[in-house]
Amino acid sequence: MNRVEPAFALIDCNSFYASCERVFRPDLARTPIVVLSNNDGCVIARSYDAKPFVKMGEPYFQIRNTLRRHGIMAFSSNYALYGDMSQRVMTLLEGMAPALEVYSIDEAFADLAGMPGSLEALGRQMRATVLRCTGIPVGVGIASTKTLAKLANHAAKRWMKQTGGVVDIRDPERRDKLLRALEVGDVWGIGRKLTEHLAEMGIRTAWDLAMADPWTIRKRFSVVVEKTARELRGTACLSLDDEPAPKQEICCSRMFGKRLRELEPIREAVATYAARACEKLRAQGSLCKKVRISIRTGMFNPAEPKFAKGVICELPYPTDDTRLIIRAASDGLELVYREGFAFSKAEVLLLDLRQPGEYTPDLFAVQKPAAVERVMGVMDAINARWGRGTLRPASVPTAPDWGMRRELMSQSYTTRVDQLWRVGG
Known part of the structure; x- marks a missing residue:
């Protein structure tokens, strides 16, 4: 009996919040966009063309002139719209993969093991279907482990023109070439502090971490980092979680x-x-x-x-x-x-x-x-x-004057009948 090789795909929406705003504002297709946190406090999302001019976390009141100077449009967070668009994307993906793990509002892992035909072609089909049905662009990374799939997705979006938004690195030669090209800080779960500690050991690229002795990594850091190193070498240590564990808080x-x-x-x-x-x-x-x-x-x-x-x-x-x-x-x-x-x-x-x-x-x-x-x-x-709040305790008000300040919020195009998208006159 032939052994089925593991194959994971990570499908990640590009600049998701900004992309949701653009879906219903086609006139902003070439306009840089930033999305602000609660009470229009600071930048929490940027379209690709806004990133050279605005840093994540910058307070809105400090960068208003910068946004105006570079023609960048700012939006208040419209979580009802983003949640609804996310559900639409995930529903489409569930219909194209045998198993799906929704990892966050804008990304999901798919188990593609045993799928017939070219997985890269399937990835391009996923990308085209989501774009056609929702207007949201996505990147697709395919690999033999979840950590490598994350890295492949990073490459798919980083070199979008060359890859077309889809990268398959199940081939060991392609995998190793990518590992040598990316810094260790690009690896899933390797933060800034951990990057600094790994650099002290001479580990500066994803390839260096993949080649490091797993037991030394475990002793110096943790079993989580050890699993990351093993996954970079192609050994699957993380399975697909169909149902996320209940939160402890x-x-x-x-x-x-x-x-x-x-x-x-x-x-x-x-x-x-x-x-x-x-x-x-x-x-x-x-x-x-x-x-x-x-x-x-x-x-x-x-x-x-x-x-x-x-x-x-x-x-x-x-x-x-x-x-x-x-x-x-x-x-x-x-x-x-x-x-x-x-x-x-x-x-x-x-x-x-x-x-x-x-x-x-x-x-x-x-x-x-x-x-x-x-x-x-x-x-x-x-x-x-x-709709939320239709039935509520009497102590919960409907329209309090202390509510969040969202002066730049777009319409609830998909969740409110009175704000549906209008086309034409």
Whole structure:
């Protein structure tokens, strides 16, 4: 029986946030674009033609003149649009690969082992299909391991004109040529600090890391870096994760659209963040036993008094009940709130997460009411059908004046009927 050689593909959307904005603004096809963080704070995404002029993380208020001088268009983050476009891309890819691992909002690994025909041709078909059906350009890297597929994808986008956006390095000769051409910092999981430590050992290219002794790498760094080195040599150590592991913590944190001094608007914000965190909690089927609530003032204005504090609140039993978690977060807020400060941010962190059946309840403790699961299920079903916030706790406002400042946001072209894309007059 013939052994099936492993084959992975990494499909990564090019400048995803910026590309989503361009899909519905074809007039910006040749205009550089940057996308800003919450409250239009700093740059979190750049189109390829904006990268020479703007660095990631630069504050918007400092670079407005630079953007204007170079004709760069800025957009506020439109997460509803980006999430919907991501789902469309992933749905297309799922129809062309036997198994898919959605790694992030803009990239996915596909298991192509045993697929007939040319995998490079399949990669080009994936790229063409996604572009035709969504307008989003992607790069495709194909290799015998996930780490090499990441590297092949990097090469596909770096040398787009020569590669056409698709690179297959399953051939050892092509693989080794690429490893010699790329710096070790280009390897998946090798950050700046680790790059510096590897350079001290004379490891400066991806090829150097692939040729390094695995046991020495493991002893000096970690088993993770050892697996990376082995994967670069073509030994598959990472499998495809069809279902991501449940998160051990769930956080919802936002900057307010303006400074808040009074307790009640901060309480509204905390309730809103807690409700969103509970949606994520139920989406992964987990229960929460502890909630941490924290607030802080702005930390960079020397004229403003500084204050930051947080507290952990214990819940009576593991739960996914939005109402109970909001109540606990509100109680915690009263413990950390101080008058006389202008608060800029609040955070709700769900801790001690467990799956149902992973804990033994106390015989004499308060138990989770049986009706909670039905109530939360109905609320999630209504919101899934009619839109988030259709049914919500009374403590969560609809249009608060402290909401995020997004003055440059594009329309919700795919998620709101009143903002659908219009063509023609």
